[in-house]
Amino acid sequence: MDKVIEFENISKEYSGFSIKNIDLNINKGYITGFVGANGSGKSTTIKMIMNLVKPDSGEVNIFEMNHNNDEKDIKQKIGFVYDDNIYYEGLNLRDLHKIVAPAYKNWDKKAFQHYIETFDLPLNQPIKYFSKGMRMKASLVLALSHNPELLIMDEPTAGLDPVFRKELLNILQEIMMNENKTIFFSTHITSDLEKIADYIVFIKDGEIIFNHSINSLQNEFALVKGDRSLIDRDTEDEFDYINYKGEYFEAMTQNPKVIYEVFGDEVSIDNISLEEIMYFLNGAD
Numbered sequence: 001m002d003k004v005i006e007f008e009n010i011s012k013e014y015s016g017f018s019i020k021n022i023d024l025n026i027n028k029g030y031i032t033g034f035v036g037a038n039g040s041g042k043s044t045t046i047k048m049i050m051n052l053v054k055p056d057s058g059e060v061n062i063f064e065m066n067h068n069n070d071e072k073d074i075k076q077k078i079g080f081v082y083d084d085n086i087y088y089e090g091l092n093l094r095d096l097h098k099i100v101a102p103a104y105k106n107w108d109k110k111a112f113q114h115y116i117e118t119f120d121l122p123l124n125q126p127i128k129y130f131s132k133g134m135r136m137k138a139s140l141v142l143a144l145s146h147n148p149e150l151l152i153m154d155e156p157t158a159g160l161d162p163v164f165r166k167e168l169l170n171i172l173q174e175i176m177m178n179e180n181k182t183i184f185f186s187t188h189i190t191s192d193l194e195k196i197a198d199y200i201v202f203i204k205d206g207e208i209i210f211n212h213s214i215n216s217l218q219n220e221f222a223l224v225k226g227d228r229s230l231i232d233r234d235t236e237d238e239f240d241y242i243n244y245k246g247e248y249f250e251a252m253t254q255n256p257k258v259i260y261e262v263f264g265d266e267v268s269i270d271n272i273s274l275e276e277i278m279y280f281l282n283g284a285d
């Protein structure tokens, strides 16, 4: 498989937070959702992909190129969307189009018009009067209009209404009809990922905990419920995190087969949602 994003042993230290020896491969042709609790390192990781933050050590390769040597070529291939895009607030989209278009070899005027109409954005109103949703849409229009091979988004649906979220998911699916495209985006909205993501990368405290295909999550994790008395020092090791509720427990396991061998029908072993996986993994310190 072609690697579009490759992190090799990346570390970054801030006071009170660090990214710890991250290895990460994102393959061409898929939508990957990037999830983790507030402050777990998603934006920092995305900024390192975009060369807005430099790692202290390790190597970031994008399309097998390196920002040190090929920054311009890499930028041509990426569309980047994030919530505090710094626009010249007094400008409108017509002005911005004139400024941004010449920077891209593949700028597609028709695509720009198409997205302006799809998102129902005004061309002549200064950006400073745009609502949060309109700003995100404007950021998307500018990111998509040069037909990027890789679309990177930092929480693109945060604070947006359900209608626009649905519209955005449809657009992402449209983009993916072209199998050379790749999308990597962070979000807290797990239901969006369950609709469109092929892979899920989960980060906790600056460490990548897993990078799984969304379909394989159901084989990797399971929700176990049973009588509290079944849990003792030996059995508790089989669970990631145990939630006690009165006489009962609810827990996540990464070894559903072992659980079945140990407990048999004394416990229930069920499918688990992505939201519950995140909840249990974040609870387990």
Ligand SMILES: Nc1ncnc2c1ncn2[C@@H]1O[C@H](COP(=O)(O)OP(=O)(O)OP(=O)(O)O)[C@@H](O)[C@H]1O
Pocket (backbone or CB within 6 Å): 014, 015, 016, 017, 036, 037, 038, 039, 040, 041, 042, 043, 044, 045
């Ligand atoms: N420039 C910086 N200097 C110092 N600390 C920083 C800097 N940028 C980020 N951090 C810290 O790094 C940690 C991770 O931040 P980051 O923005 O990557 O998290 P996140 O997963 O995107 O969070 P959220 O979901 O809340 O947006 C936080 O503790 C943050 O305070």
